[in-house]
Every structure is written in C-alpha cells, then in structure tokens.
Amino acid sequence: xxxxxxxxxxxxxxxxxxxxxxxxxxxxxxxxxxxxxxxxxxxxxxxxxxxxxxxxxxxxxxxxx
Amino acid sequence: xxxxxxxxxxxxxxxxxxxxxxxxxxxxxxxxxxxxxxxxxxxxxxxxxxxxxxxxxxxxxxxxxxxxxxxxxxxxxxxxxxxxxxxxxxxxxxxxxxxxxxxxxxxxxxxxxxxxxxxxxxxxxxxxxxxxxxxxxxxxxxxxxxxxxxxxxxxxxxxxxxxxxxxxxxxxxxxxxxxxxxxxxxxxxxxxxxxxxxxxxxxxxxxxxxxxxxxxxxxxxx
Numbered sequence: 001x002x003x004x005x006x007x008x009x010x011x012x013x014x015x016x017x018x019x020x021x022x023x024x025x026x027x028x029x030x031x032x033x034x035x036x037x038x039x040x041x042x043x044x045x046x047x048x049x050x051x052x053x054x055x056x057x058x059x060x061x062x063x064x065x
Numbered sequence: 066x067x068x069x070x071x072x073x074x075x076x077x078x079x080x081x082x083x084x085x086x087x088x089x090x091x092x093x094x095x096x097x098x099x100x101x102x103x104x105x106x107x108x109x110x111x112x113x114x115x116x117x118x119x120x121x122x123x124x125x126x127x128x129x130x131x132x133x134x135x136x137x138x139x140x141x142x143x144x145x146x147x148x149x150x151x152x153x154x155x156x157x158x159x160x161x162x163x164x165x166x167x168x169x170x171x172x173x174x175x176x177x178x179x180x181x182x183x184x185x186x187x188x189x190x191x192x193x194x195x196x197x198x199x200x201x202x203x204x205x206x207x208x209x210x211x212x213x214x215x216x217x218x219x220x221x222x223x224x225x226x227x228x229x230x231x232x233x234x235x236x237x238x239x240x241x242x243x244x245x246x247x248x249x250x251x252x253x254x255x256x257x258x259x260x261x262x263x264x265x266x267x268x269x270x271x272x273x274x275x276x277x278x279x280x281x282x283x284x285x286x287x
Binding site: 034039042046050053056059063 | 069072076079080083084087088269270273276277280283284
C-alpha cells in the first residue's frame with residue numbers, strides 16, 4: 001500500500017487547501033488555481049519520471065550481477 | 066543525492082518558471098502579443114533544449130567515429146530522439162501561439178520554414194538508421210550524416226531566418242528579439258531559469274532513453 005501513499009498525500013493536501021489557504025486561491029481572479037493545477041500535473045509527471053529512472057537503475061544493476 | 070541533484074534542480078527550475086511565468090511582471094502591452102508574451106518562457110526553451118540535445122548528439126557522433134564504441138552511438142541516437150520530441154513541442158506551441166497573434170496556424174516565414182526543414186533533416190536520420198542492419202555500419206553512416214546535418218540545422222534555424230528580408234518571428238529578418246522590449250529585465254528573471262530547467266529535463270529524458278537503449282542492446286547480445 002506504501003506504493004500509493006502519494007494519493008493520500010495529494011488528498012490531504014487538497015483538504016489543507018480548503019481550510020488554511022482559501023483566501024489566497026480566491027484572490028487575483030482565481031488565477032492561482034490554474035497555476036496550482038499546472039504544478040500538480042507537472043509534479044505528477046516528474047514523480048512518474050523519477051520512478052521510471054529508479055526502475056531502469058534497478059534493471060542495470062540486475063544486468064551487472 | 067550525489068548524482069541526481071541536477072534532476073531535482075531541473076524540476077525546481079520548471080516549477081519556478083510555471084509559477085513565475087504567470088505571476089512575475091512582464092511587458093503585457095506589446096501590440097498583438099498582449100499577455101502571450103509570457104509564452105516566451107515555455108515556447109523558446111523547447112528550441113533551446115532541442116539545440117543543446119542535438120549538439121550533444123553531434124559530439125557523441127564524432128566520438129563514435131573515433132572510438133567505434135557502440136555506447137557512443139546509443140548516446141548519439143537517443144539524444145536525437147528526445148531532441149525531436151522537443152522540436153515537435155516547439156512547432157506545436159509556436160503554431161498555436163501564431164494562431165492567436167498572427168491570426169493563422171502557419172505562415173510562409175523564414176524562421177518557421179527553416180525549423181520545419183530542420184526537423185525533416187533529422188527525420189531522414191531515422192530513415193537512414195532503420196535501413197541498415199549491421200550495428201557498427203549503422204553507427205558510422207548515421208554519425209557521418211549527423212556530422213553534416215547539425216551545421217545545416219543551425220544554419221536553417223538561426224542564420225537563414227536572420228538573413229531573410231522580412232519575418233514575423235522575433236529575432237529574425239527585420240524583427241527584434243524580446244530583450245529589446247523588456248526594459249526592466251523582468252522577462253529574463255524567469256526566462257533564463259526556465260531555459261536551464263527545460264534543458265536539464267531534456268538531458269534527463271535523453272539519458273533515460275540512452276540507458277534503455279543500452280539495456281536492450283546488451284539483452285540482444287546475450
């Protein structure tokens with residue numbers, strides 16, 4: 001289950017956004033929401049890329065052995 | 066941390082560029098550009114990345130010619146593949162940007178046509194590559210092709226557009242680069258970081274592609 005712990009992290013992050021940072025995301029015509037969405041997508045893709053990197057490293061080590 | 070600090074740096078730079086690209090002050094009142102001037106932080110780094118990756122591929126092509134080490138050939142071809150991906154993203158974002166500033170998806174412009182021909186030169190690289198079976202021969206042929214392709218690509222994408230009489234694209238023909246519109250240097254504060262971030266990401270993707278290619282090659286040999 002540890003594999004999917006990042007989903008829990010994202011959910012708790014959005015819960016946090018609902019309470020503490022409401023004012024911030026409602027300001028400036030809500031443009032911060034768009035930026036947050038872009039950052040979430042980008043971070044998600046990068047997390048996948050890091051996993052891919054680690055898997056390839058693992059394969060390389062297996063090949064050496 | 067010792068080996069992958071630059072991957073983290075790449076991610077941080079791009080996140081900074083995404084946030085800064087929206088929020089940092091920029092000259093938002095330049096004619097038909099309006100706020101799309103902020104596309105500078107996203108469209109241009111694609112081409113910078115492509116050029117850096119192609120340069121790397123070029124260097125490894127020469128190294129392969131000297132060494133005949135197939136690792137160098139894998140490097141060379143992997144970097145071109147990711148460079149093409151960035152080139153396609155550059156074309157797509159540029160085309161979309163043009164639609165809402167110049168009013169059309171594509172125009173007969175030295176910069177645009179130069180970039181498109183440059184891409185086709187590297188498409189031919191693949192055709193050549195896939196038509197040869199022997200690995201060493203494949204490497205040698207494509208490295209020599211690369212030797213000529215890269216200088217021609219640079220001429221097509223940078224020098225030829227500058228020599229054109231007129232152009233709509235910034236920094237080519239009779240147009241100026243954005244730096245001359247950017248009196249407060251506000252764009253630079255985001256743009257340079259964005260370029261570094263995307264270039265590092267391009268190198269990262271290319272290195273993954275290389276490592277995968279090498280794994281598959283070793284697998285075949287066994």
